[in-house]
Amino acid sequence: MEFFKKTGPGILLCLCIAIPSWFLGSLAPVIGGPVFAILIGMVVTQVLKKKEPFKIGVAFTSKKILQYAVILLGFGMNLSDILMQGKQSLPIIVSTITTSLIIAFVMYKALKMPSKISILVGVGSSICGGSAIAATAPVIRADDEEIAQSISVIFLFNIIAALIFPTLGGILGLTDQGFGLFAGTAINDTSSVTAAATAWDGMHGSNTLDTAAIVKLTRTLAIIPITLILALYQTKKAKNASDGSKVSMKKIFPFFILFFVLASVITTVFSLPAAVTDPIKTLSKFFIVMAMSAIGLNTNIVKLFKNGGKPILMGLCCWIGIAGVSLLLQHVLNIW
Template sequence: MFVTPVASLPGRLALRARDVWPGLLVCVGIAVVASLIGHLVPVLGGAVPAIVIGVGIALVRRPGGRLMPGIEYSSKFLLQCAVVLLGAQLSLASIFEVGLESLPVMLSTLAVCLLAAWAIGRALRIEPRLRTLIGVGTGICGASAIAAVSPVITAASAEVAYAVSTIFLFNVLAVLLFPLLGHALHMSPHAFGLLAGTAVNDTSSVVATASVYGAAALSFAVVVKLVRTLMIIPITVTLAAVEARRTASRGMSAAQIGRLVPWFLIGFLVVAIINSLGVITPGVQDGLVQLSVFLIAVALAGIGLSTDVAALRRAGLKPLLLGAILWVLVTATSLLVIWLTGGLG
């Protein structure tokens, strides 16, 4: 009974490719331009220019018709593939070594951020999906966390665009202000690396922030940031369970519970385990990481192109205020826990 579907698979794939390629090509073109901009201005990375260019095009003329299948493919499936490839940056050894030292800071900042996002976002009457995206983006790892969570909570393109832009704004402020703060507090390079790795979000911004403080701060900050990426897994699974419970009218079966774990998070773990076994050579690892970064740019270009700009205007400045409050809370919590654990100096 499986003969017919298997026999027709090549034809179905060809039809799917025919539908997808026009929009995909547009997203890839935007990602190439965005990546060049990110190379010239490293603090920007490729993600932010991609979504800004996409939104700019949508402002002039929102794509439709033949382009939309490829744009949707880019903004959903390719985004999930990018999350899978992020696992190539991690190894079990680095997870255990750095995780033990940074775990108190990571868990404290994450708990404070998510609770504040819920309470303050609710008080400001910000739409639940948007405050969730800003919360996980600030508390975990910026665009990567937003990429992982958005399909689980079925966030709209406008919400994703607003969240990514909000997180980026405070990443730029961190690059400018954190080194000054570190010197004012006489922080050691190791302590500053812990602060940068837990209170700055996207990898490019972590690198930019910590590199100003020195090579020792940079090397530790990047590893802390990558370990912090693992928080995507429990948060996404929890949100999937909450979403399923909210939408289900009755109890879930064991099979339904198993399906709560998104496939791309399983893939993320599998790639991290393979990398831990030494199967992935340094050259291949670098290639996979660069591919992941590029796919995120492609996906965010698609999100930008499909953004409802009117919805962004309706959201107003309250989400930006929420992002500012969360950024300050995460920074203060990180500094407090580092000080309490004797690691400030």
């Protein structure tokens, strides 16, 4: 009871922001609920005079609810189906992910950017946008402003991609299968992949949406090795910085990622039907919107815009690199 008394007001505030954000996101899927939640949260925090009663609940939502969202995301991933149908796209996916991470690392060094936001932009660009950022942020202990900034960067290039890629694919003479691979590997967020593939299908009377969705889900699997590698790195770093004192593995290691893997294995082993997994996936997405509401409430909008130049440049370079490698490999593999 004491827990709900402390966290209730903050959780309720995030819920009040998340509900309209969710509906706005369904009306404008290219933008998506998480972005609306961050924007509304940033506006609300500017006009909210007494923040103290909400502080604990907002912190709980931005950290714990975000982790629960990632765990539930695992129930939407049947590993055998994804790997079976996404085998052709694996070389392109591995290459685009590697390209994005290398570009992010080089720019992090060259521009002397903060390491955490560089990781979030690199991982978000290479894997699956908001979901990858949601999974990675707790592992590297990114603060709310770093999460908001990286989500904003990914959102910007998602919208551009969703708007121009169908036309670009037509100019390049991509086949339906080729565009499905292109959209699935070069666009980050699921909603934007869906928007681009649906626009292509409308223009060409095809059915590339299924191909794009499978490729996108296959990319999502990269969350598992990337976050575990980062977790091991963080653990080693914490031990080295501990000056000989004992470090609690329980406090450092992100066990929620293991629960995410377990959820994926359960879905795969028991072949859970869509009637079971679809509501869980929907709840996962709603939890992400709730967490982004909390992140918006903890974000200084002035500081966000002031420090936004370098992350946007990094996002642009990652985006161009991914798109270029995707098209080049399709050409080499004679897919388009």
